[in-house]
Amino acid sequence: MSQISLTFPDGNARDYPAGTTPAQVAESISKSLAKAAISATVNGAHWDLQWPIDADAEIAINTMKDDGPACELIRHDLAHIMARAVQELWPEVQVTIGPVIENGWYYDFDRAEPFTPDDLGAIEKKMKEIINARDAVRTEVWTREEAILHYRRAHEPYKVELVEAIPEGQPIRMYWHGDWQDLCRGPHLQHTGQVPADAFKLMKVAGAYWRGDSSRPQLQRIYGVAFRTRDELKAHLTFLEEAEKRDHRRLGREMKLFHFQEEAPGMVFWHPDGWTVYRQMEDYMRRRLSKAGYKEIKTPQVVDRKLWEASGHWDKYHENMFITEIDEEHANEKRMNALKPMNCPCHVQIFNQGLKSYRDLPLRLAEFGSCHRYEPHGALHGLMRVRGFTQDDAHIFCTEDQIESECAAFIELLSDIYRDTGFASFDIKLSTRPEVRVGSDEIWDKAEAALENAILKVRNDYEVDPGEGAFYGPKLDFKLTDAIGREWQCGTFQADFNMPERLDANYIGPDGEKHRPVMLHRAILGSFERFIGILIENYSGRLPFWLAPRQVVVASIVSEVDPYVEEVVSLLKAAGLRAEADTRNEKINYKVREHSVGKVPAILAIGQREAEDRTVTLRRLGEKETRVLSLDDIVATLAQEAVPPDLAG
RNA sequence: GCCGCAGUAGCUCAGUGGUAGAGCGCACCCUUGGUAAGGGUGAGGUCGGGAGUUCAAUCCUCCCCUGCGGCACCA
Numbered sequence: 050m051s052q053i054s055l056t057f058p059d060g061n062a063r064d065y066p067a068g069t070t071p072a073q074v075a076e077s078i079s080k081s082l083a084k085a086a087i088s089a090t091v092n093g094a095h096w097d098l099q100w101p102i103d104a105d106a107e108i109a110i111n112t113m114k115d116d117g118p119a120c121e122l123i124r125h126d127l128a129h130i131m132a133r134a135v136q137e138l139w140p141e142v143q144v145t146i147g148p149v150i151e152n153g154w155y156y157d158f159d160r161a162e163p164f165t166p167d168d169l170g171a172i173e174k175k176m177k178e179i180i181n182a183r184d185a186v187r188t189e190v191w192t193r194e195e196a197i198l199h200y201r202r203a204h205e206p207y208k209v210e211l212v213e214a215i216p217e218g219q220p221i222r223m224y225w226h227g228d229w230q231d232l233c234r235g236p237h238l239q240h241t242g243q244v245p246a247d248a249f250k251l252m253k254v255a256g257a258y259w260r261g262d263s264s265r266p267q268l269q270r271i272y273g274v275a276f277r278t279r280d281e282l283k284a285h286l287t288f289l290e291e292a293e294k295r296d297h298r299r300l301g302r303e304m305k306l307f308h309f310q311e312e313a314p315g316m317v318f319w320h321p322d323g324w325t326v327y328r329q330m331e332d333y334m335r336r337r338l339s340k341a342g343y344k345e346i347k348t349p350q351v352v353d354r355k356l357w358e359a360s361g362h363w364d365k366y367h368e369n370m371f372i373t374e375i376d377e378e379h380a381n382e383k384r385m386n387a388l389k390p391m392n393c394p395c396h397v398q399i400f401n402q403g404l405k406s407y408r409d410l411p412l413r414l415a416e417f418g419s420c421h422r423y424e425p426h427g428a429l430h431g432l433m434r435v436r437g438f439t440q441d442d443a444h445i446f447c448t449e450d451q452i453e454s455e456c457a458a459f460i461e462l463l464s465d466i467y468r469d470t471g472f473a474s475f476d477i478k479l480s481t482r483p484e485v486r487v488g489s490d491e492i493w494d495k496a497e498a499a500l501e502n503a504i505l506k507v508r509n510d511y512e513v514d515p516g517e518g519a520f521y522g523p524k525l526d527f528k529l530t531d532a533i534g535r536e537w538q539c540g541t542f543q544a545d546f547n548m549p550e551r552l553d554a555n556y557i558g559p560d561g562e563k564h565r566p567v568m569l570h571r572a573i574l575g576s577f578e579r580f581i582g583i584l585i586e587n588y589s590g591r592l593p594f595w596l597a598p599r600q601v602v603v604a605s606i607v608s609e610v611d612p613y614v615e616e617v618v619s620l621l622k623a624a625g626l627r628a629e630a631d632t633r634n635e636k637i638n639y640k641v642r643e644h645s646v647g648k649v650p651a652i653l654a655i656g657q658r659e660a661e662d663r664t665v666t667l668r669r670l671g672e673k674e675t676r677v678l679s680l681d682d683i684v685a686t687l688a689q690e691a692v693p694p695d696l697a698g
Numbered sequence: 699g700c701c702g703c704a705g706u707a708g709c710u711c712a713g714u715g716g717u718a719g720a721g722c723g724c725a726c727c728c729u730u731g732g733u734a735a736g737g738g739u740g741a742g743g744u745c746g747g748g749a750g751u752u753c754a755a756u757c758c759u760c761c762c763c764u765g766c767g768g769c770a771c772c773a
Binding site (some may be wrong): 155163164165166252253254255256257258261262263264267268269270272302303309310311314360361362365366369390391393422424425426427428429430434519570604605606607608609634635636637638639640641642643644645646652654656657658666668673675 | 699700701702703709729730731732733734735736746747763764765766767768769770771772773
């Protein structure tokens with residue numbers, strides 16, 4: 050038998066017979082390592098201890114100390130253990146597929162009866178029994194025919210389909226825990242007892258389509274989370290609770306920012322404080338866009354179907370559009386209109402008014418475009434997914450040569466805005482040409498290169514998603530990261546070679562001939578509604594001072610000082626601050642608590658002392674300490690703080 | 699749109715086949731209190747909508763609406 054050389058992480062190499070498994074390698078090093086081993090990393094690939102190694106390789110033996118492999122194996126084994134538990138409890142249930150996901154795993158089952166919360170408890174109990182049984186994990190490679198035959202006999206049609214879908218040349222592996230077996234690419238642990246029995250939890254049951262296809266049967270998915278230790282699990286559950294506390298729907302209600310109601314699902318009722326936040330953002334964006342050379346416009350809400358047919362949206366999206374029909378009695382002709390679901394066709398109409406010269410380009414038309422889309426009702430989610438929303442939309446009409454500089458300027462603008470709103474880091478994804486597309490390869494080459502070069506002016510790291518561009522042009526997506534590490538896709542920049550063609554936009558070039566402009570669709574916030582939702586969650590409702598709907602509350606301690614309180618409030622208001630008085634017959638403790646809960650960033654308490662000295666006592670949100678300041682000082686300090694970031698020197 | 703769960707006072711929730719309850723909030727009264735809930739009294743509910751079963755439905759059944767968790771979708 051031939052020898053192979055295995056190189057360890059410390060650089061030492063040893064010879065082994067070809068076909069040696071990592072388990073044998075571990076055994077050759079020490080008994081304790083053999084016992085602690087969970088998997089190996091072979092030439093960078095995650096490798097089962099039972100898989101033979103046939104050639105020279107770099108190898109590392111993994112134990113539970115290796116975070117990445119450990120969590121992956123624990124979650125993956127738990128997926129199998131759960132499937133086994135379910136089949137032991139309900140033998141008629143069909144198992145389908147169960148991958149590892151962030152923080153855990155899920156497994157999809159086909160079962161006539163829905164799983165109940167009680168069922169989850171029973172499954173969890175059964176899983177612990179399986180773990181405690183310390184069943185050895187065994188693996189074999191089967192032929193496709195064997196696997197298909199096996200699953201046909203077992204009446205597991207989903208598995209048959211999975212086996213059939215495994216690409217030629219890839220091994221078809223079976224794994225056993227005790228008597229239970231599952232198709233799996235592996236790797237897995239040595240035995241079920243290596244899974245920590247106290248560091249996982251079944252979370253919820255949900256419907257999910259087989260293979261993600263809504264035309265196929267719907268299965269029942271059970272989600273679980275798992276970690277290496279009980280403490281890690283606890284920390285994760287605490288994180289989920291924290292995330293729930295910053296849910297913008299709850300904070301929106303508590304802070305009296307907005308509400309929704311049955312009569313207008315997916316449409317926001319903005320309350321005074323919520324609308325204040327909205328207006329601050331809108332004013333801020335207006336200044337930013339204006340400074341960046343955009344011209345603001347406003348286009349109609351209700352537009353004849355003909356325009357949507359011309360733009361091509363009717364064909365594809367009319368089921369998702371709000372349609373209006375005029376009562377025939379009152380209309381001199383019957384017309385079918387749609388609430389605009391997007392702004393671009395209207396922007397082209399403005400571009401098309403009058404002859405445009407190449408000297409007019411790039412023409413940047415911005416609109417806070419109020420759009421309506423009939424979103425499927427299961428998709429609605431607070432401010433994050435609504436049916437009526439306002440995009441910070443703009444379209445740049447330019448030449449092919451201008452794409453790069455426009456894109457670079459856009460990325461710079463977007464960075465500034467994300468930084469100002471508290472999002473220091475964001476990711477960029479470039480989506481390139483799909484199979485089905487309009488436009489020549491030349492223009493795609495040029496546009497893709499333009500977007501890529503524009504990114505490179507700012508940074509080196511970005512993701513490429515090949516083939517994921519729109520049929521009408523390549524695009525960039527921008528994902529920002531919030532305070533608790535969640536990512537939100539907000540910004541987008543899309544080149545469009547199609548719309549100008551469809552709606553016959555053109556300009557006169559230096560050659561005196563007509564040319565097609567390229568249209569760049571772009572948004573930074575995405576929609577004001579959603580972005581404000583993200584802001585609320587990012588800050589847990591404690592919005593930065595310039596955005597806070599109520600910036601200062603001046604609270605009286607005794608009613609004798611009410612006139613002075615009013616005086617302070619009017620001074621603050623005169624300085625442009627959003628201030629209000631709280632002279633209610635309540636104790637200062639009560640007022641401080643209430644305004645703290647209401648996330649007011651500055652509370653000024655006024656008692657006899659302050660009234661006599663003409664001072665205020667400032668208490669910042671979240672701080673216990675108070676500070677006595679003169680009237681002039683407090684007005685100057687807060688007024689300074691209230692200056693929006695783009696205006697601050 | 700699909701699967702599952704839910705809808706009782708402004709909010710959070712309890713409850714029952716015989717037309718309902720708590721805490722907070724709200725109103726009024728007492729209290730003028732120095733930095734995260736002072737005390738008392740009171741008002742407030744077609745029990746999501748419709749139909750059915752029943753002598754009787756908030757409760758049981760069916761349909762619809764809305765919300766929640768996923769899935770699918772997101773120009």
